[in-house]
Amino acid sequence: MRVDQDLIRNFSIVAHIDHGKSTLADRILEISGAVSKRDMQDQLLDSMDIERERGITIKAQAVRVPWERNGVTYQLNLIDTPGHVDFTYEVSRSLAACEGAVLVVDASQGIEAQTVANAHLAIDNGLEIVPVINKVDLPAAYPDEVAKETADFLGDDPNHVVRISAKSGLNVNEVLDAVVDRIPAPAGDPSAPSRALVFDSVYDQYRGVIAYIRVVDGVLKKGATLQSMATGQTHVIEEVGVMGPQMTPVTSLGAGEVGYVITGVKDVAEIKVGDTFTDAAKPAEVALEGYIDVKPMVFAGLFPSDGEQYEDLRDALAKLRLNDASLMYEPESSQALGFGFRCGFLGLLHMDVVRERLEREWDLDLIATTPNVLYDVLTTAGDTVEVRNPSDMPPATIIEHVEEPYVRATVIVPKEFVGPIMSLCQEERRGDFEKMDYLSETRVAIIYALPLAEIVLDFYDQLKSRTKGYASFDYEMIGYRESNLSKVDILLNGETVDALSIIVHRDKAYAAGKALVDRLRKIIPRQFFDVPVQAAIGSRIIARETIKAKRKDVLAKCYGGDISRKRKLLEKQKKGKKNRMKYVGAVEVPQEAFLSVLSLDDNDA
């Protein structure tokens, strides 16, 4: 029997990394009795090792927990959100499935960039915010100041801020009471044609794709035929259920409820996050708002260092893709790196996680080329070309203009670091200043519009080193803007090396070309002959260095007693070389040369 819609509360927990979101979720499951203490596996919601190590949650899940308040048992649905910027869209869909959010702030750290970004997302989705400050029992905590900062930021009363220790469980019951008291019950129409929001999906090798949904209007029943309002595809519902946190089948899910549906679909790409499911027999007329077909923004080539592993890499990508619809890949071949794949990611972290999983879970040894963003090129013929790889950039003569993706970046720092942040964002990274807010007397939030390409290359490292680690940073996509960009090619011994081309702003092209050429000269060992290394824009050479030819070997004697030793030296020399080298024309290039563009700024500074 379904509970009354008035007794349902759907909420998420949002927080900056390490502020205690997962610990609070664990404690909620425990004190509500949804999971016994004995079965409690720490941070149950983070199911993948890499996520747990990095303290982030990639895949959202929803758990139903009971909570008794004033003698009435409520049904709380805790919807977990991905904790990182690359998954902003998934976060926004998870939040759209809720009526409220618990905003967790660390009592020793205060508001951080992700706190701001997530809070804004929640507020934009019309959510009621329950502010919570965590870790109040730590010696370094300053709960009064952080409570005030948090309340000021939200325009709330500091007395509304719940002070907890998720670790010890202190006052966690008050959080759940506040969820019941302050977050409204879902408002959907139970008798209207059904509409359910898909806020996540996962692939299970036995069950196929499991879609996580929030029913907004009407009812979804087992055996009914579902229709996707984004694609028009229909599927029979094989199972509906809830997570408690184990998967528990039910006969139907009604308005306001959160759960899962299984339809036998095998490809996660067919179930799109943000889509609206309706009943094909009695379809709704209007889909829920906010559906976007998310496109990868960051691209990089992934190549096996050992060409023999190409097939393994292809299989591994196919398996990863089963559970990650946002991962895109297509075969790519490079004269220098052989056969591999050009992969598209939602962002940098997504790229790191994918690469790490490929290396760790499939034991692959990979070379990743310098990541680049997705450019839109308008040609003189009036066409728009999407450029995923710098080497695919059309010749300058047919380019009308190029557009690149921009983000709105929020940086929160103690006020003494405002100068360094401005010089980094504005002078070095082509940022447009938008605004600066004081969060407290000592801390400020600075907002910039920045080209995504400028944060793809070691922005975060620079930020940390210039602010002694105090800066926190987050960003969201804000669309494409026209930019004056050039493709810089690298020529080794007169031949263009596809994998080394980069796209940079015209003002930076000379410095970047020079830095790149200089690094390559240092990384590429001497060859049998002099090798010119050049940077060029089109046919114009903008920088040049020469790798001098090898010096002679030690020309020592070699008689009967020296042979074994000499041979072993030779074997060592040979081994050190052929494993890690790739031929570009007649030039032997170590694999690390293809990564060198990444740290371009070391030399720029």
Add this chain to the structure above:
Amino acid sequence: MGHVRHLYVHIPFCAHRCGYCDFVTVTGHEDRHAAYVDAVLRELQGRGEVLGEVETVYLGGGTPSRLGADLLGRLLDALPQASLETTVECNPEGVDEALAAALGARGVRVSLGAQTFAQPLLDTLERETTPTQVRTAVALLRAAHVPSLSLDLIYGIPGERESDLGRDLATLEELAPDHVSAYELEAKPGTRFAVHHGARLEEQAELLERHMDLVIDSLAYSGYDWYEIASFARAPEHQGRHNRAYWEGRDYLGLGVGAVGTVEGLRRVNGPKLAAYLEDPLTAPAATEEITERTRQEERLMLGLRLADGVAIDEIEPVLDRRALERLVGLELARVEDGRIRLARRGRMLLHDCVAELIHDEPA
């Protein structure tokens, strides 16, 4: 009767151990010289059955000349008589009239360790020879009519300038040996020398390329043929035939402490301990290394390319990377003529790189 035609005998005794040397040597023990000769002959008796008609005998060290004329004579007489060449290494300070006579009478080719004619550089090398002693030794050996005389020259000594090398080469021309071994000082890791002079040697690495050019050009001008990376001969009959056997990959038997021999795919390295060897040379510890067919071919390539005649492709076909050969030929570092690979001058300068390039990767 066996098939091995080349015999090496190691004489470990030295007056002093030079800092750059990594051969098996012992200092002192003058009272053990006779016992050592006996031990070598016992080892020959025990292991000599592999020998066939012996073409070359080589006494190296250490310092064979330290045995003195009588003992050296006794050893030479007791060893199998070589049909082509018998060589004895001598230090200049050890050559006196009696030794020269003993060697001359037996038709022995002499390899004399001159190294340099600059006293300060001899001091750096810790050689206990003076330039005058080198001249005297050459004169004594010539007077005793040794059939062939080779001088060793080392360049790249810490502190050596191009003018020092030039003077050495001029002196060499004046002394007119039949053969010259000229090689770059190799500070092998772990030697006292590498520790003391490593940084200095690193500094002058660029200079060494010019040194080598100077040596090759100057000796060529004086009429020497550069027939091997570090060897120059005034006429074909003065080439080191024993050493050629190594470079051509032939089997050789090694006797004495620390001696190395390779016979039918097995390389044997006698242990370095004098006492154990004297007690029983046949049971003294020795290390062995199996030389597989692939290893043998790799060594053939590595050693054969040291020679101006190069190596026959037939002999090394299975380990040869054909594409690498094409690259090297394209870069004019190597030539292929009459089915042999030969390195051009620049290729010989880059010998190790060229060899590493030419050897095909081990099949997985």
